[in-house]
Amino acid sequence: MAAKVAAFALGLTLFYYFDNAAVRLQDQSYAPAIVADAVGPISAFAYAVAGALAAWESGRLKHAKINESAPVRSRYLIGFNAILPVLMLCWLMLLLPVAIAFAEAAVMPTPDSMRPLAQQVILCFLHAIIGYVVGSYLPRLIAVPLLALSIYAFVAFSVSMESYWVRHVSGNYYEPLMFGELASFSALYPPLLFFGSVAGAAMLVRSGFGPSMVRAALAMTIAIAGMYGARCVVQDRGPSLPVVSHTEPDECFGHAPKICAPVAFDVDLQSVRDQAVSVIGQLNAVGVNVSPKLITDRTAYGRYQKPSDNETWRTDIVVGLSDDSLRFRLMSSALRFPCEAPDPIVRRAVLLWAAENTHERRAFDNQLGRDLHVLYSEQQKDERVVDDIEAIARTGLDLPKEDQGRWYRQTARQACEVGA
Numbered sequence: 001m002a003a004k005v006a007a008f009a010l011g012l013t014l015f016y017y018f019d020n021a022a023v024r025l026q027d028q029s030y031a032p033a034i035v036a037d038a039v040g041p042i043s044a045f046a047y048a049v050a051g052a053l054a055a056w057e058s059g060r061l062k063h064a065k066i067n068e069s070a071p072v073r074s075r076y077l078i079g080f081n082a083i084l085p086v087l088m089l090c091w092l093m094l095l096l097p098v099a100i101a102f103a104e105a106a107v108m109p110t111p112d113s114m115r116p117l118a119q120q121v122i123l124c125f126l127h128a129i130i131g132y133v134v135g136s137y138l139p140r141l142i143a144v145p146l147l148a149l150s151i152y153a154f155v156a157f158s159v160s161m162e163s164y165w166v167r168h169v170s171g172n173y174y175e176p177l178m179f180g181e182l183a184s185f186s187a188l189y190p191p192l193l194f195f196g197s198v199a200g201a202a203m204l205v206r207s208g209f210g211p212s213m214v215r216a217a218l219a220m221t222i223a224i225a226g227m228y229g230a231r232c233v234v235q236d237r238g239p240s241l242p243v244v245s246h247t248e249p250d251e252c253f254g255h256a257p258k259i260c261a262p263v264a265f266d267v268d269l270q271s272v273r274d275q276a277v278s279v280i281g282q283l284n285a286v287g288v289n290v291s292p293k294l295i296t297d298r299t300a301y302g303r304y305q306k307p308s309d310n311e312t313w314r315t316d317i318v319v320g321l322s323d324d325s326l327r328f329r330l331m332s333s334a335l336r337f338p339c340e341a342p343d344p345i346v347r348r349a350v351l352l353w354a355a356e357n358t359h360e361r362r363a364f365d366n367q368l369g370r371d372l373h374v375l376y377s378e379q380q381k382d383e384r385v386v387d388d389i390e391a392i393a394r395t396g397l398d399l400p401k402e403d404q405g406r407w408y409r410q411t412a413r414q415a416c417e418v419g420a
Helices: 002-024 031-063 075-105 112-137 140-156 164-169 185-207 212-234 269-285 317-322 326-334 344-357 361-375 379-397 401-419
Strands: 250-253 258-262 294-297 312-315
Touching: 002 031, 002 075, 031 075, 031 112, 031 140, 075 112, 112 140, 112 185, 164 185, 164 212, 185 212, 250 269, 258 269, 258 317, 269 294, 269 326, 269 344, 294 317, 312 326, 317 326, 326 344, 326 361, 344 361, 344 379, 344 401, 361 379, 379 401
Parallel strands: 258 294, 294 312
Antiparallel strands: 250 258
C-alpha cells in the first residue's frame, strides 16, 4: 500500500515545501533554522500517513489470518516487516524537503541541526505502532480514515488551540529558529513521552502476555501516566517552544576591550576594536567614563537577549558592519539609564548629544527617522518631537566639555523620572 500512495504523498510533500517552507527559507544559511523550517509544514501529514498506512497493513494481515498461522516467526517481526515500507515512505517525506533546502542554500548540515528531524523520525515510528495496533482491532475502512484525520487534526491544528500544552506535545516543530539557536531537548522529549506511552500501551495490549484484563489495566496505566506526565512537563509553558541560544562558537581579539563575534561571519575584529577604542576615547573626553572589558556581538543570543552592563557591551557588531552603523551602536551601548523605561524623547536627546560628540549625527538621524516612522504618523508631530530632542541635546552640547559629563548623568536620571 505504501508504494501505491508514495507518488501522492511525496507530491504533496513537495507542494507543502514549495508553497510554505521555501518562502521562509529564502536567504537562510543557518543549518538548524533550515531543518526546522523545512520539516515543520510536513510533519502532521507524515504522522498521519504513518498511522493510517500502518493500520491498513495491520488490517491486511488480519484479513489474511497471518497471525493465526503456525508461529514460525515472531509476531513483532511480522509487524515490523509490514510497517517498514510505511516508515521508509514517511521518513522520505521528512528527509526530502530537508535535502532540497540544504541543496538550495548550499549549506552542510550539522549534527545539532538535525534534532527536530530525528524527533520526527521517531514520532513516525510511534504513530505507525499505534496505527498497527488500532488496525488489528478495527476494520480498515474505519481505522484508516479515523487515524489519518485524527492524527493530522491533532498535530496541524495544535498551534491554534488555546491550551498551549497541546502544541508542546503534538510533535509539530513550528518554532522558527534564529541564528545561534537550537531546538532544546526540553522541547523535543515531551512529544516522545506522550506518544511513546500510547505506543507502549498499544504494544502491551497486542502482546498476548498474561490475562487480557491485566494487560488492559496495565496498558491504560502506562498510557495515562505518560500522557499526563508529558502534560505536566509543558503545562506552564507559553506559546513558544523552548530553545537554546548562543550555541555558535565565537572568535575573540584584544584585551580591555576584548572583541568577540561568531566565527561564521568572519568579522575583522581588529577593525572593530579600533573603532571601539575611538568611540570610548571620544566619550571619555566629555565625561562618560566607560571602560568595557568585553564587547560581544549579540546576534547568536537569538530571542533571549542580555542587556549590556558596564563591563560587557552586547551590540550588533555584524549588523553594524553591514550598514556602517557600528560606531553608533557602540556609542549607544556605552550610555546608561538608571531605569528600564526612560522617557523616549529625553533618551533620544542623550543619544543625540553622544552622537554629536562621536561624529555619528548621520547614523543618529537615520535611526531617529526609523523610530518616528513607527511611533508617529503625522508630519507635524514628527517635527515637534525632533525640535524637542534637539533643544534638550543642545543644552548639553553648549556646555564646556568638562561639564557635559555631569549634564549626561543628570539628564539620564531625568529621563527615568519623566518616564516613570
